[in-house]
Amino acid sequence: MTMIQALRSAMDVMMERDDNVVVFGQDVGYFGGVFRVTEGLQAKYGKSRCFDAPISEGGIVGAAVGMGAYGLRPVVEIQFADYFYPASDQIVSEAARLRYRSAGDFTAPMTIRMPCGGGIYGGQTHSQSPEALFTHVCGIRTVMPSNPYDAKGLLIASIENDDPVIFLEPKRLYNGPFDGHHDRPVVPWSKHEMGNVPEGYYQVPLESAAVFRPGKDLTVLAYGTMVWVSECAARETGIDAEVIDLRSIWPLDLDTIVNSVKKTGRCVVVHEATRTSGFGAELVSLVQENCFYHLEAPIERVAGWDTPYPHAQEWAYFPGPERVGAAMKRVMEG
Incomplete structure (x- = not known):
């Protein structure tokens, strides 16, 4: 489907x-x-x-x-x-x-x-x-x-x-x-x-994130379209990134996030919305509060511009694999 x-x-x-x-x-x-x-x-x-x-x-x-x-x-x-x-x-x-x-x-x-x-x-x-x-x-x-x-x-x-x-x-x-x-x-x-979607009834529990792509080098926190963008960035950079699909943005599956970041020691947050006061800021704070002593590098955010939505430049406005990949490389070098 x-x-x-x-x-x-x-x-x-x-x-x-x-x-x-x-x-x-x-x-x-x-x-x-x-x-x-x-x-x-x-x-x-x-x-x-x-x-x-x-x-x-x-x-x-x-x-x-x-x-x-x-x-x-x-x-x-x-x-x-x-x-x-x-x-x-x-x-x-x-x-x-x-x-x-x-x-x-x-x-x-x-x-x-x-x-x-x-x-x-x-x-x-x-x-x-x-x-x-x-x-x-x-x-x-x-x-x-x-x-x-x-x-x-x-x-x-x-x-x-x-x-x-x-x-x-x-x-x-x-x-x-x-x-x-x-x-x-x-x-x-x-x-x-x-x-591959079953025809009948089933549930995906709310408040449950998914490990979309397992990895050990760094953790990417994303949702919606940015899950696929992040997966592509990992593929194109060759970085073994673990992509976490939040699915339920709030309430949040904090356990899955914390377990992943503690394992990898690095974190990149990606969302399409405007950067300032975007949900990525909350994710960065939660990772900092719960994983500080496990972090090997500063957390990176990749997001949309702090501007009204640009009609003619929307593909530049989106975080694409190039911008996400560049953030991944900075975190790996940190």
């Missing part, structure tokens, strides 16, 4: 298993979503289970909060992650707080799907990576898969979770893994083992 097909399969499986699962958002019904992730769900389950919503992100998320409190399990799509800002108050002040404000009497078991990141020349309002903003909010979980197998298992786990989940979907990975070189064709998922 492609990631698009895997995500659709996850919603299909859960809608069939649980009548309380409903899917809605802008154009997700008859049209099947702007990226066709929900294609066919309305035809199969009807307009009361998969339906279109007005162009009102605050209304979409606010309705989902009420549905969750009532006992449903809504899965809503924000068409692009860049569009979540009008729904910020509903996410932060309502969904994230509901369990605590009601002393556990009510929950918001809702999943908010958002395509994120660049790669489609979408410019500043279709290409952002806002994951760090969500990780600052207590009461919500933030997830970003790097491959179809994880995407399906994590989405099922998110739908079944009793707390709100921000589920970020890297657009560059929708149809195949990408190593970060824009002049190279995308490798079809059918030719990669991580495209």
